[in-house]
Every structure is written in structure tokens, then in C-alpha cells.
Amino acid sequence: MPGSPLLNIDGLSVCFRGEEESREVLRQVSFCIAPGEIMGVVGESGSGKSVAALSVMGLLGATGSITQGSIHFEGIGDLTRLDPGALRAVRGGKIGMIFQEPMTSLNPLMTVGMQVTEVLQEHLGVARTAARREAIDWFDKVGIPNPDLRYHDYPHSLSGGMRQRVMIAMAMVCLPKLLIADEPTTALDVTVQAQILELMKDLRQRHGTAILLITHDMGVIARMADRVAVMYAGEVAEVAQCRDLLTAPAHPYTRSLLAAMPSVKRRLDRLPIIPGQMPSPGAMPTGCRFHPRCPMIIEKCRELPAPMQSLGGGRIARCWRAAAAMESPS
């Protein structure tokens, strides 16, 4: 990747403390994001993709902790070493966030306009009247019709799509360098999802905001991402340019995941399946974590964890058979 990264996650491991034991939910996760880049992180439930995002934001809660690795943010340094106050200033300042269900992040007792105005006052010290004007301006920019009227609405009176637009406005007012979007369109109807994805692309174009897009949907990845990290069972399985990943996946898991998604464009008699299910943190298999479900397994996969293999062109994959996978027809 040319230039220095905006965000560099390096060898990140995260543990959650349970009642009896502590469980590792992320292991040696590394990837970076260039300024203005849309980096997709894709995986199924239990892959660790949301934990990776929460780690960047320092929102692991009382039971989660980073046990190894660093998260370097351009101009700030290692986020894992910041004290909570400094991290709070980064969050909502240089890093904006949006989540799947905006209702849980919006204050139900406050008008949506006031909530955006408050962010401008607190983070940027904008005076009240100016902040108000700017909030209405942002509502307009994110495609909320009649922004001066909607300013006075409470979150519950807006549709899911409009609430997500409010969240995006709130995340964007400080012109963050990085927007972390965790399943931002998963709760939305498909036509509204298309609108929100377009809006995010448009904001990236206009403001140069990099986006860390976390999703379970390979379709969303295909439409949005420049580069992609695929996660499986708490590890990064593969990192590639989006186009390369879709046309020649290097990890058998990526390949299986792409094949298992039913398409609206063509119908197959049977969907290729991935047998079994993702292992849970307490019961990780030996060797490669994907080996019990892998169609390309060889003997050493059962015993030896696969190292990250470099495949050229910025591609890496944690698989003994990555080169063979890339060459086999999809």
C-alpha cells in the first residue's frame, strides 16, 4: 500500500474474562487502512469482526482486554496506550462510528437535531446558533428531506433509514479521518440499504473519509470495499484487494463463503455448503482453525496452524494451500 497507513492494527489479540476462565476471541489480527480507503471486514457470527472494531474504539468493556499487539492511528500513536479521556476525544473526533441499530445509540429523550448540535458544541466548541445551522446543513447533506423540520423530531418518529442518516450526520460533523461502520445497513430494507451505501461512498468521495466497514454480507463488500479482510474464528483468514478476493479467493473459507451465498442472478440446484459450524472460543480445533470444515484439507492442516502466507500484490492468506486455492476454478 502506498504511503503510510491511517490506521495500522498489528498483531492484536483480545481476551474476554468469563466467570471461570478467560477466552481469546481475537488472535494475532493485523490489517491496515490507508487514508480515504474503504476497508471491508467480513465474517460470520463469532468471527471476531465486531470485536476488532470495538478494540479500535476502546469499547471492549469491563471484561474485555487487549493482551497483545497495537493499534496505531496516524498523528496520535498507539490507541491501546491512550488513557480513557484521550481515547474519548479521538472517538467522535478523528474517528466516527455508526452501528446496526441507531436506536440504541441515539438518545430517545432528545430531538435528533439537538443531539447533532451537542456534538458540534462539545467536540468543536461551535457556538449554539452556528452549531444548529450546521446540524441542519448536515441533515441536508445526508439526504434527510425537510431538514429544518426533522431537526425537531425524536428518534422514535423516524424510520430506520432516516435514523441511520441521523447517525451518519452525527458521526460526520467533526469530519473524522476514519468512519467505523458496524453492519450499518443490516437492519434496513434492501432499497434503503442501497441509498445508505451510496451516501457513504459519496461522503468518502467528498471528504476523503476512510471507512472501516464491518459486515456479514459479501454483496455489500463487493459494492463498497477497496480492500477486504476476511475473518474466521477470531483470526484474519485473508486480506486482498476486493476485486482479487471476489475473482480468485485465496482462502478456502472465502471461497466457500462466496459460493454459499444464493444469488438473484442465477439459480443453482444445490447451494454449495460449508459443513458444520464455526468453532467457539473455548473449543478451537488444533492446527488450522478452519480445517474441520475445509474442502481442501491436507494432513498438516490438522496439526500445524497455518502461518500468514504472502501471495504478492498485497495479498496474504492464512492457509497452507493458498496458492492452490487461488488457481483452482471457482
Place this chain on the structure above:
Amino acid sequence: MSAAVLKVIGVGRTFGTPDGTLTALDDVSFDIASGETLGIVGESGCGKSTLARIVLKLLPATRGRIELEGRDVTVLAERDMRPLRRSMQAVFQDPISSLNPRMRVGDIIAEPLRAAGLGRAERTSRVREMLSVVGLAPDTGERYPHAFSGGQRQRIAIARALAAAARIVVCDEATSALDVSVQAQVLNLLADLRGRFGLSLMFISHNLGAVRHISDRIAVLYLGRVVEIGHGAHIFETPAHPYTEALLAAVPESIPDQPMIPPLVGEIPSPLHRPSGCHFHTRCPKVQARCRQEDPLLLPRRQGQEVRCHFPR
């Protein structure tokens, strides 16, 4: 194809609300033949879940009727409905809420068998058979629902439907909460069982890829009405209604360099205030003056496809 297992005839449903009358369903009609799968698609507020509840007789219709294997179930008392209930089963999005958490999985599956008067030994052997049909170990019957993953719970719900010797299974977002890899397993299972037992499915989902994969015919709903219905391949390859076209264009596919089609503007209007004329005219890219005033009828188009549009493609 053989005779209709399910006939939905002119079904309407309104709800009185403090803000006026909400029309959830309006003159919906279709048949599902034996062994056939009808997919029902549409966005939130289109009435697809209300339709599922009415078909399952969990909610009365305000107009129209439902016929199950030739019998009008809308007029049946609950007592007379009971034997028919077995032939119509449901699989919902979140199986944990429809599986009794205090009952062993084996007992959940055996319930319809007991109601049918089967003895204990026969029930036990049928339960083991059904568990293996849906791909679960026969001894899992001893455990409770919470011990299973989402995909396994859907298999349990499907096993229960099979044990009841259902003719038709209503799947309401049955795979929507599942991960892609598990969804593929459940979709394949449903397709297998349909062939093996001649099951009919009413497959309701907002996931258009899943609907295309499983369905023979598809109905597209918008604001409580069928706007297009026909064979799956026709609906997906040559949609005649601008809404169907826009819906399909909005689905992100996992292929690179997709042409970016401008998304449909606005959101689905409130079923409390459905627009005049064609209900879709406020968002339609092809709207003309006539669409604002005149309500289109659902009319035959080609190859059994029907469409509710003044200017179909």
C-alpha cells in the same frame, strides 16, 4: 402440477389505529400447488408477515378466505381447525421463541404424533427418524432447545413440521437470522424434503437470493398488495413491474464491478396513508400522470406472469 393445497382468495386485513385505518393487506389472492414453493418478497410494511399470520389462522382476515386442501378454514371453529392445523406448519425466524424451552427436543417433535394418537414406542422411533431426516443425531432428542445453535433449532422446527405430516409449511423469514453458511444448509434441507415428502412451502423472506433459490413461483408485495406474481425465473430475469426491477437492482451481489444503478428514491409510504392511484407512483422512476389517479389492476402479462402496472415492461 397437481391441485392446490392452499388457496388464498381476496384476502384483506385492516387494523384500526388511533391515527386511522391501516390497510395491511388488500385483495391478495394466490394458490400453492402440492409440492410447489411460492416465495413471497417485499420490504417492511408490505404485509408479508400479516399474510403469514392470516394463512396460519393466528389472525383473522377482514375480507376474503383461505382454503386448505379444499376446506374454507376462515369459517372453521378452533375445534374443527385442530386436525387441519397439523397439515399446515410454520417455521419462524427465531426458532427459540417457538420451541418450548422446558420441553426436550424429542417431546417437542413428538407432540403432533401424540395428538394423532400414536403410541409411545412408535413416537420414539418416528422422532429418531425425523431427527435423522433433518440431519441431527437421533439421540439429540434428549436435550433441550437452548443447547442448540440457530441452524440446528431451525432443523428441529422443520422436524416437528415433518412429524405432523404437514402438507404445507409456512416459512416466515426462516433463514434470515442464520449465517450464510448455515442458511445454505437449511435451504438445501428444505429443497430435499420438498422432493422427498411432496411438501409445499410458502417461503416469506426479505432475502431475494434465498427466495430465488428455493421458489418455483414468486409473489412481490408492495403496501399490502401483490404487484407481480409469476414463475421465479421470469420474475427475476424479466421483471415486468418497476418495483420488482428496482428491488432486484438494489440487491448487492458478490461479484466485482457491478454497474451502479441509482437506488430507488424515498422509502415505503405508511400503510396508514397509501398513495392515490398506483401505490408505487411516489417512488416509481417511470411514473406518468395516469399512475397518480388510476389504480392499476393485477392483469396477466406473459407466461402466467401477472402485474399491477399501467406501463409494465
